[in-house]
Amino acid sequence: MRDVAELAGVSGQTVSRVANNMGNVAERTRRRVELAMEELGYRPNNAARALRRGEFRSIAVVAFGLETLGNVRTVSAIANEAARRSYAVELISVQHTPDELGTADFSWAMRRLGQDAVDGIILILETSKSATAALQIPPGVPAVIVDAGAAFEHPSVDANQEQGARLAVDHLLALGHPTVWHIGGPAVSNAAAARAKAWRSRLEEAGRMIPDVVIGDWTPESGYSAGLELAARGGVTAVFAANDQMALGALRAFHESGVAVPAAVSVVGFDDMEESAHFWPPLTTVRQYFETAGATAVSLLVDQIEHREVPAGRRLIDTSLVVRASTGPFGEHSDS
Structure with missing residues (x-):
């Protein structure tokens, strides 16, 4: 700091103020000190500053x-x-x-x-x-x-997980679907549990049949397996997947099974990952x-x-x- 002060023609206190980004330094003086720091390769000692300040x-x-x-x-x-x-x-x-x-x-x-x-x-x-x-x-x-x-x-x-799940279920019920199937996340996940609980609660409130949850692990591969299972059951017209990646896998499974989306089955995801708008078809989803x-x-x-x-x-x-x-x-x- 003494070297910087000497080169810039200022006091050590002024160098300290510039190094700590403090006020009360004229802009022209601040720039002169910064140029001196660059020329000399000066860097503030963060460890020393931390010990002095306690942060x-x-x-x-x-x-x-x-x-x-x-x-x-x-x-x-x-x-x-x-x-x-x-x-x-x-x-x-x-x-x-x-x-x-x-x-x-x-x-x-x-x-x-x-x-x-x-x-x-x-x-x-x-x-x-x-x-x-x-x-x-x-x-x-x-x-x-x-x-x-x-x-x-x-x-x-x-995120308000319960609110998001209810938005998804309400959307599908409002479209006239008799019930909503759920591709859930892993059992150890707080978010997955909250979404599944809200899905079930909303169907109960609406007096609708509550299907068995098909459990995935957040990956597209697990969504694909779940989609194949749901496509084989028949009678599935609406699916709420607990995240967009599993919804992506389900979309592929329905396509390969000859089940048109959304003509035969509607699919909603959760997260609104950037790629969701570019799935085919583009995915309806809950944005976090x-x-x-x-x-x-x-x-x-x-x-x-x-x-x-x-x-x-x-x-x-x-x-x-x-x-x-x-x-x-x-x-x-x-x-x-």
């Missing part, structure tokens, strides 16, 4: 797997919002859910974070509530949970606002880090229905 401007994101669209989109949104707020992000991917490996992987992640310089944690869970009950976040560490029904005494953020969820999670965490009061409890992000060509009215072309 690191860094947050950790712990995700139980990055295979699903929702987790990837959420991590991307978190990184974008953190960067906007001048926070760095450390990403730790835990490969096994608590159901599969107990708390071992999570404990490893927490030990690692204890050695790293982070101010808080965003934990992305896609696993059942019972499996997360034993997971312990170190006391006093600012934290936010992302996913449905997480069993923690921390603020949490999630991953960007809003990620930004909200960062906002809640930064408020805690900066010692603002943040009440515990869930923050639900509304969903919406995007109607495209994969759904149509129940009618004479249906094979029921």
Whole structure:
């Protein structure tokens, strides 16, 4: 800093103000200091600044797997919002859910974070509530949970899964379909359980027959297998898939089975992944606002880090229905 001050012809205090992006520096002077920094290759010592201030401007994101669209989109949104707020992000991917490996992987992640310089944690869970009950976040560490029904005494953020599922079912019933079949996600998923529960509840309220759920694993391959099974049963005129990728597999299965979409069967997905508008036919789906969820999670965490009061409890992000060509009215072309 002394070298920069000498080259720029300013005081060390002025260099410090520029390095820390503080005010009270004339623009011409700021630019002269920045040019001196570039010429000398000066970089602020973030570790020293962190020790002096007691903060690191860094947050950790712990995700139980990055295979699903929702987790990837959420991590991307978190990184974008953190960067906007001048926070760095450390990403730790835990490969096994608590159901599969107990708390071992999570404990490893927490030990690692204890050695790293982070101010808080965003934990992305896609696993059942019972499996997360034993997971312990170190006391006093600012934290936010992302996913449905997480069993923690921390603020949490999630899409309104129940609302989205009801939008899908209501849309299909409004088109005149006698009932709605469901391709569900894996049993360990909070989101899948919430969507299936809302699907069932809405059919019960409408007094409709409740079919057996065909379980998938979020992949197009599982949706394809489910679609073949539903096509072989006959009488299936409306299907709500718990995500767009399984809906894609189901669309292929119906096509190969000679079941026209939407003339014979209507299909609705969940997520509104970018490719959904380019399926054939383009997919009617429930849109999740991953960007809003990620930004909200960062906002809640930064408020805690900066010692603002943040009440515990869930923050639900509304969903919406995007109607495209994969759904149509129940009618004479249906094979029921």
